Amino acid sequence: MRVLVVTILILIPPTFLTFNRVEALKTRIRVEGRGLFIPSSRFLKPASLGFDTMVADLYWLKTVQYIGDDFWFRKGYPQLFDLVNLVTDMDPRFEYAYEVGGIILSVYGGRVDESIRILEKGYRQRLGYWEIPFFLGFNYFYYLGDYRKAALYLTEASRLPRSPKYLPKLAAKLLAKAGDPETAIAFLTEVLKNMDDERMRKEIEERIKEVMVERDIQHLERAIKVYRERFGRPPEGLEDLVSKGIIDRIPPEPFGGYYYIDKETGEVKSSVKKERLKIYKKRVRR
């Protein structure tokens, strides 16, 4: 008996050693890179033998890890749509997956079309969560500049239980003053209220500041136009607008910089954000 136990003890180290060796060799052979293997739900659904919601949870855990991986963050989450699509195929009532998938795809991934596809898939399920049409509206408004559709989804969202009271007002504002940066700031502020994640909040806060810069620039350029009409020449600097009493003061730059007039083009610019925000145009990666 003792011999047997000793033999087993002797056998354990070589088992581990060969195990590690096999592991090392396998990683050398593997060529598929860092991509995830995501099975098709048409296969996985029957294969899960009725445990589809459990399999959905399992893939949801993988999705969360994927979202948390900085490598994929920098790559703009190329497989996120497939992951969320699989999770929501396996469990179509997985509201949180639609919502998080939809937000991350557009805000971080820059994959607005995929974000809309996921959110609309969730919307078709009629789960009764106002967040889904709300973020759909956000996508249409902020990335695609489709105010009419955005307002439509916001109105839909406002009819659902527990939706915030400001939604109908926001929808009306969208239809009336679509191109106004103030509308965008109002919308983004509401989006911010519904974000828990710190990284997401920072991202949205950044966007709000960008729109504020746009609003200030539009404001200043209107003032310059007035100045030009009154004095027949453009102002030397923005201070002229204040000293001649056209505006009360130069608005503070939200990123901590300042505004100035570009001598060559005559345009108002921010010292921090050199590029003018094309908020009402598509901002799609790829």
Add this chain to the structure above:
Amino acid sequence: MRELAIAFNTFRECIRDRILYNLLIFAILIIGLSGILSTLSIGEQVRIILNIGLAAIEIFGVMMAIFLGIGLVYKEIDRRTIYTILSKPIKRYQFLVGKFSGLLFTLLVNLIIMTAGLVGVVYLMGWHVNSTFFYCLWLIFMEFVLITSLALLFSCFSTPTLSAIFTLSFFVIGHLTEDIKFFGSRSENPFLQKASTILYYILPNLENFNIKALVIDTIVRGLYFEDVSAGVGLKLILFSTLYGLFYTAIIFLLAVIIFEKRDFK
């Protein structure tokens, strides 16, 4: 010599088992079906045949190992034939060695039959396989060996039903240990991290014997296994085999310990 007698008897007992023929017939049917299915595909026919065929061989082989293995010792105890055997001048470990090798021989014969069926289908479809194919079968056989040892271990102290459930669970979990490690490594709970690492090393990693995808791709592209990844392939076979043998030895010795401790009076 005595082991051989037991082994031969086990082989005879196994090939009289109806369950073996059920499984074998289904295996051959599915392998045959792979030929028909492949005609539905555009190109890559041989890939489909090999994918389905090798999967059928592995699954049905494992089922044979489980359903024959779980009865190996239990049946003898149940029918009280063990008393007559152990009253003969034979050591208990010799009895187990005989049982184990008898079943392995049965599995080998069945593996050969199923392989012949698969190779036949491949040839009928106008393709051919090369030596690479047999490396894959070799590792599939190593998986059978490991599964058989587990079935034998459970058979030494448990009823066939429970043994079948245990062994099947090991088969399933053996293919999922990498997921255990993955989720454990992402957990923030240090206890979970430790536990998943320990489980990862203790449980048999049956994925180590799974080179089907690699082998099939090699065959389809008309290459030989020796060409794959500059010699890494052969090393992989060698170390996977060693791993399988060491692991099986440990499980087998555990079975011997349990069997030695049992009281048959």
